[in-house]
Amino acid sequence: MIGGFASSLINFRGPLLKRLVQDFEVFAAAPYIDDDIREKVEAIGANCISTEFERTGLNPAKDLKALLKFRKQIKEIAPDYVLAYTIKPVVFGLKAAKFKGVKRYALITGKGSGFDETNLKSKAIAKVVKGLYRDTLKSVDGVIFQNADDQAFFEQNGLLTNTVQRGVIEGTGVDMAHYRLKNEPSLPEKVKFLFIARLIKEKGIPELVEAAKLLKKKDCDFEVQLLGWVDPNPGGISQKEVDELHSSGLVNYLGTTDDVRPYIEAADVFVLPTYYNEGLPRTIQEAMAMKKPIITTDHPGCRETVEEGRNGFLIPTRDAQSLADAMERFIKEPEQVLIMGQQSHEMAKEKFDVNKINERLLKFMQLSDV
Structure with missing residues (x-):
């Protein structure tokens, strides 16, 4: 599993990691994982990999360096399945994981700021982002969206080939036991x-x-x-x-x-x-x-x-x-x-x-x- 920032491995994907470790050996990757997140991920039973992808911005030199290093790390692991979420893990992480026999899946958790086209600069960025997505997604095994509008956008902009498997799974999900009220709500005065x-x-x-x-x-x-x-x-x-x-x-x-x-x-x-x-x-x-x-x-x-x-x-x-x-x-x-x-x-x-x-x-x- 490849995430865009370290804390998301616990805050957003912790329950998924717990589910995966029941049946698989699991590696969780994200940029600059600190000791706290590492301890929490390892307590679940997964292994940690710290990447060097910056969460935001496009810096070709830095991103290429991070991609090459991450590719070596993935090669050593030799995974059977890779799931990446948010733009950089999808675009660069799945490209780094492009080895024979590896099934690769992209989870699109929203279009994000990369598709804002409000001025010339943002339009130029959006063009680059679309190109990166198009290049990566043409060879993946599946693309998962969190809402139907995003799927339609990717299809209409030619970011998906006709043959790639795609589907909508609404939301990250919430642990109903964890997000439980201690006391029942009462009629508010203010x-x-x-x-x-x-x-x-x-x-x-x-x-x-x-x-x-x-x-x-x-x-x-x-x-x-x-x-x-x-x-x-x-x-x-x-x-x-x-x-x-x-x-x-x-x-x-x-x-x-x-x-x-x-x-x-x-x-x-x-x-x-x-x-x-x-x-x-x-x-x-x-x-x-x-x-x-x-x-x-x-x-x-x-x-x-x-x-x-x-x-x-x-x-x-x-x-x-x-x-x-x-x-x-x-x-x-x-x-x-x-x-x-x-x-x-x-x-x-x-x-x-x-x-x-x-x-x-x-x-x-x-x-x-x-």
Whole structure:
């Protein structure tokens, strides 16, 4: 298994590693694995490989050097199956693993920022990214998407050959036992809206701030909470901006955490007004498991999590007024927090249980009967 950053091996793929080690010798690779992640991966029963791929950016010299080193590491392991997720592991990791007899699978966890084509620079980057994907995916054994929109995009842009096996397995999945409430939710007196994501504009932070302003003008009593790390990438919200927002009282910045569960449990409604190229946000799945109603955008990867009016609301992207209207519904009708939250939990059990997701993944890779 090849991941894009070390902590994802545990935070996103830990349950899959636990499932795989039951039947296989497993190696987990990611850039710059530290002692903490190594200990956690090895405690599961998998082996660790530290790669040198940078998580972001395209530097041909560095990427080529990392690819050649990783190819030597893979050759020594001589794997039978390789699964890679996120762009660099898919593009470079699967290319490094191109040996006779090795079955290679790509897991597309969203298009990401590489396909933003808002200006000349981003269009040039997107052209390069498409070329890299096209070159790698033409010879893999299968491509797995987290939503149907992404599959359609890859097909329409000629990034998949007609013969390559492809399919949609919605979401990373969530461990329903791990994301379990300690106490049942109660009727909120003051509705707390929780946002969890990297602090980048494309996740809908400007719209969330504007929605808070609109609701404050109506003298609504509520709280908007932000949880997530400051991202230095283009589009990131700077620490200074975060501090100013916190000081203004429009949002309550909670910082970062290795365990989102207490924050989700303490909140009432989960909100993610994103227009980023999502796969299927894990944070939404976690919030659903913990009986929280959802406000998110009618956007690829997000629309799969909400049945309008059943467990939350879908809003247009970049629309602060629609976001404010959806938030106001919960402020004025707090009983809907409990009703829709329970429906979120039922949907999570049905659609996003990590054990069901992982079995579908293994079946796609023809590993479930091995």
